Amino acid sequence: MFTQLLFNSLIAGSIYTLIALGFSLIYRTVRFFNFAHGVIYTCGAYAAYAFINQLGFHPAAGFICASVCAGVVGSAVDAMVYKPLRRRKAPYLVLLIASLGAFIFLQNVILLIYSSQIVSLNTGPVKAGHLVLGGAITDMQIVILCTSLLLFAALTLFVRYTRLGKAMRAVSDDTVAAGVVGINPERIIGIVFFAGSVLAGAAGILTSLETGIEPTMGMTAMLKGITAAVVGGAGSIPGAAFGGMLLGCAENFGIWKLPAAWKDCIAFVILVGFLLVKPYGIVGKKD
């Protein structure tokens, strides 16, 4: 039982981590909670559906194309909604509400195209899981774990060591100073939205390897992702991973003793608890 719950925790945690990573990357650069992040997750899932089921792509190629699609949608939202607002020096609250607007708008666009019918990805016949240390884990779940780990490692190394990654950190440290050294902050912000949205899209696709795709799937995913990001310390990359895993464990081990309907409740108890006791998260610092 323990092994099974641990597997479930790791799988849920890795999805939360991916959502939280993208969310944090964007948050620390533009300093507002980008609620549209949730619908980008949905976009990723539907784009994968379009590429794999409707266009007949190989699942791996479909995954890559759909993630890139999610990235493009995310940076388009930035270019068309947030950028004009930034230019007008809109306060935090306006951007926050605009992002909710973008969320609702895009969710309804998806609804118009695909209706509210639940669809699922064509990834071949369902196979029985492998038994490892008394717990079952399927091939798809191994794919989810490995892909998440790979994306986390890639993002960490990219931000730490590459020129562009350092420029992202510079812009999130001090936008004005970034301009002073010759970085065009707007260009970097566009790239950050792209990268963060690719991660959200990837999370959406990985989730749909296991469950159905529906237009409203983004809301819960976003709330879980934000919880993970806040618990870890919004804006921190290792913090997002830590928060994601903590949330995954709390939910899955929680229902060992509690009825399964309490799963979501556990997440939000943790969120409220952290906001009250440690609002800057585990590794976060006060600004």
Added chain:
Amino acid sequence: MPLLEVTNLNVTYGVQRALNDVSLTVNEGEIVVMIGPNGAGKSSTIKAVGGILAHAGGRIENGDIIFRGKNIKGRRTDELVKLGISFVHDTHRVFPSMTVLENLEMGGYTLSGNAAVQRKIDEVIALFPRLGERKKQAAGTLSIGEQQMLAIGRSLMLTPALLLVDEPSIGLSPNFVETIFSRFVEINRGGTALLIVEQNTRKALELCHRGYVFEIGRIAMEGTHHDLLENRHIRSIYLGE
């Protein structure tokens, strides 16, 4: 042709007028200082030239800012850097979460090739050995004086033709002020022209080739190093003699 030519610059903050028809020039290889009391318009002038006036809530009403024959009024800072103008804020504004070395690398963001960046980093560290000792330290943990050194060092990474420095001595101990002012002379020897806003009038006048005295939003007086140091008005009001 002067390197920088500002003509009839007018700046407002909302309804408040901060600058009235300010005109000044900086020639190739010169050190020019702007002195005067607080709120006289020195900082507004340097911010307007450096392209960061909008961040401070100001607006250029009219006037021209010509750099090497090109009008640069209203250009973004990242464009100015590519033209050869670097800006050092009065509040230093290093990247606090990044190491000293990474801050310098960012200063060379627009340079092509790691070798070029490394060469400039070595030059900057030769100028400020203290930065070399603290290479791996996060910039936010440096002392104010060290952060100022880092901000200046970072701005030198692109070998600017014109270095704009807003109030370099603010908040620094006399020791650091000494070091930084002597580095300005060295930077200038390397061919960079400097335009500096400074509260410490004596230090500023001793350093400069020429200077402008600001009073309530306009230039009250201008002159060479000798003219200004010998001027009776300046000696009595600013140097307290």
